[in-house]
Amino acid sequence: MAKSKIKYKSKLLEDLLVTKEVIIACGPGGVGKTTSAAATALTIALNFDKSVLVLTIDPAKRLANALGLDGIGNKEIEVTQEVFKAANMNPKGRLFVAMLDTKESWDTLIKRHAKDEATVEQILANPLYKNITSKFVQSHEYIAMERLYDLHSSKDYDIIVVDTPPTRNALDFLDAPDKMADFFSSRLLKWLIAPYKSRIISIASKPFYQIADRVLGNQFLQDIAEFFIAFQSMYDGFVLRAESVKKLLADSRTSFFVVSTLEQVPALEARFFVDELLKRSLNLDAVVLNKVLPEHFRSKNEAETAKSIKENSEKLAQLLENEKYSKSLFEKVLTEIATSFLNFQKVALQEASLENEFTDMVSLATKVPFYSKSINDLESLEELGKLLWVKS
Amino acid sequence: MDSILDTKLLFVTGKGGVGKTSVATGLAFLASGAGKKTLICEVDPKGDLARSFECAATPYGGIEINNKLRAMSMDTESSLREYLRLQLKVPVIGRIGPVAKAFEFVSTAAPGVREILTVGKLLYEVRNNTYDLIVVDASPTGHIVSQLAAPQALRELVKLGPVKSQTEWMIDILGDPNKTGVIVVTTTEEMPVNETIELTKKIKQNTNVNLSAVVINQVLPELFSDDEEAAFLSLFEKDNQEVLSQNISGSPNAVLEAAQLAVTLRRLRSEYLEKLRDNLDKNIPQIYLPYMFNKLTGLKSVKATAQALFDEIN
Known part of the structure; x- marks a missing residue:
């Protein structure tokens, strides 16, 4: 690891940037989470001899432009040396970017877990597949964490910076692996599948079918059952995976930072988030207070x-x-x-009074002053990275 | 513009953080103040309504805010129970227990079911004419289209059964511009503007619901006209700085800088505002709400927003 001459806002921050393998940016929507994640990854790539990947959820065109890319896709791409050179930058490490494409990631997941080619085809061809994968048990949140786990296990990157989906319920992505595992072992799944599979309806599930039949119609239920029969064959793979994803989130090499502005509603949501992370004993290492008016x-x-x-x-x-x-x-x-x-x-x-409430909760709060330019190139992204982590 | 409040059902949506709840509560307060029997419904129950109206938690059955205004939170299990009771004449006594849990799942898994239980309840109240106006603090931009298109989606998916016939009248009410409308709230920042432009297109393509208005929230005041700005910039000249320093307490620098920031901010945002205007259908009314420097909370904030809406609509 190259020793950096740059002075970080605190020793802890430098540790955060260098010793962690996964850095997760979370917080309410619209506070600059995606940009903060990208700026963090760039700061690391510029100053340390590390391969850094930033995994974004938001298909922000501007961010792609800033990084000299035509667009960001599901597959990771590297920000080229030419782009860095053009911006007069000489990074010590390498920077990669990928965007989470829910549909594509689900397809990949199915292909991995399904027992044979026929099952893959059966699932992908099911008319309900797309709808179900985009709706059920917080599939977006689950797939984000699943993809993170996948990238982390590949060992292709030293550090992965993740931008989380702007969920209304801040807990969704933390709970998603659990919910997925619960669902697969639930009686519910058995109910959904049973009558179609065995034509025997248990006393317990009978009322469900009576009502479901009347409300949804028989054909629809059959479609659902057919889909889940194929899906159930992947049970073991999914549950194991969900466990591993959960472990990764709690690992000491994983770090969370919460991004917020000092506006009432986002601050309220962010504080709730801070509480939850602490309650779960996850490694909350910093709070980024973004777009704060000058002192x-x-x-x-x-x-x-x-x-x-x-x-x-x-x-x-x-x-x-x-x-x-x-x-x-x-x-x-x-x-x-x-x-x-x-x-x-x-x-x-x-803002000052909201700020106090944060500093009471977390020792590491880093403030970013109101940034009056749009971030549309590498330079401005670097500048933001400095505001975030580096002592001026 | 007055006609907005003359519809029966208004969905207020927008990207998270743009003030969707403020606009929804403001509209509901305004309508009830004008004598309309009004219901406001929070679709993602987070306690926003209780906070805004400074009242107890808003249950599915609703709570009275004043004699013309009720507030409720959506709850798909309650909605399902009500639906079964009213529509299918299925007696449901007490909790539906495991069956409800099963439905809870089906409604997360199956396309359109959760949405239909949400939209269906609201449309049912419209059909029964229980209220003069129902304002919905709806789902954010990412989910609103699937909610509004739920009856159509369900009609295509469900081949048989009573639900299919239920979708027909729902589609009729949703598609009637005199009855139903969507209001998209945005601020003049990059992502909200982009999402608003996208959403207005999606609403047109994927739903039959009328777009009633776009509310542009938190608009910063224009500080200077051109000649005022020139005079302002001349204040940074050395001689003028001295005049100021000698005649006021303290140095004027911070105040001048602050004004500069205000000008920059406004200018940066006006770029996005222009983009929004260029990309919006010219027939869609635009409602501008000023940035509130006084950070009000609760009822005071609702009243201030209602007043601002009133000023703008009239």
Whole structure:
């Protein structure tokens, strides 16, 4: 491992970036999770002799452009040396990117677990397959974790940075492997399959079928049963896999960081997330507070200055007036900027109080100031990475 | 624009974090204030409505917010039980127990079942004319289309059975622009704008539901006109800086910087706003809501949003 001269915001952060094998970014939607994950991966690739993969859920075109790629697909692709060179960067490691394609990942999974070619075909051809895989037991969340496990076991990458799906229920992806295992061992699956398979309906499942028949119609139930009979043959593979995925999430080489903005609703969701990760004794190593207004917006002194500008706007305008700009113009501008400051201070003060609640929970909170540019190239992504992890 | 509140059923959707619940609660509050008997329904029960209205948890059966407004949370098991009782005359006493659990599964697994139980309940209330207006704090952009298209999907999937005939009247109500509409909420940020553009296209392609309006939330004020901006920039000149420093308490730098940031922010966002306008069907009404610098919570926030909607609609 190359020793880096860069000063990280803390020793812990450097450890986080280097000693972990899986780094999972989680948090509410719309707070910059995908970009933070990509910036983190880039920071690692630039500064350490590591192969880093960023696995994204979001098909963000802009991110692909920023990385010099035409698009990001299910298969991992490397960000080329030419792209780095063009941006005047000389990475010590290598950077790979992949996007999670739920349908394709499910197909791969089926092909791996099915006992024979015929079963694969039978499942993939089932008209309900696509619908079911996209809906059932949080299949999107499950497949994300499954893919992560797969990539991790391949040992092709030293570090994998994962961007999680913006679930409304923050727990979904943590519970997905369990739910999958539960489902396969459930009586429910037996019920769904039994009558079709053996034509014997047990007393316990009879009411279910009576109602289901009336509500859904017999044909539909048969379609479902047929699908799950094929699916059930993969039971052992799935349950084992789900167990392994769960183990990986709890492993000491896996690290979570929660991304949030300091707005009420996202902060509430993120705090809930922090709680849950701690409750499950998963390795929550950092909280990223994104898009925070600059520190001086919170200052009382500056507010006094703004008020003083507002109160003296007429007098000041008189002094400023010149042949280009009239007194009334200046007066309006001065009032406007003072009001604007005071408005933003209200927001900044709320941010401050939300921030306190986070720092009470996690020792490692890293703040990213409001970033007024769009992140559309490697340079801006690198800059964000520095804001995230590197001491200025 | 007034006609939005004259529909019977409004689905309010949007990317997470754009203020979907604020707009939904604001609309419901506005409608009830105008004397309409209103129901607001939270589709993904997270307690957002209880927080907004500062009331107890909102059950499936609803809770009274004021004499014109009720709030409820969707619950597919309750919806199923109600459906069985009302539509199929299947007596269901107490909990359906394991059968409900089975349905819980079927409804997650089978395409459209969970969605139909959600949308079906709301459409049932429309058909019965229980309320003048039902506002739905609907699923976020990723799931709303499958919800709105559920009756059609189910009609194609289920070959027989009473459900098939039930889908017919549901499709009729959903497709009637006088009765049903969708409101998409967005902010002027990149991802919400992109998702909104995509969603409006998908709604048109995959559902028969009318798009009533796009609400553009958290719009930052335009700080300066062109000549004002020029005058503002001249404040950074050395002489002018001195004038300011000598006549106010403290240094003006931070305040000037803040104004600069406000201008940049607004400008950055106006690019996305332009993109949104360019890509939206010109016939879809656009409703602009200002950024609320006062961070209100609960009922105060609902009232402020209702007021802002009122100002914009009238």
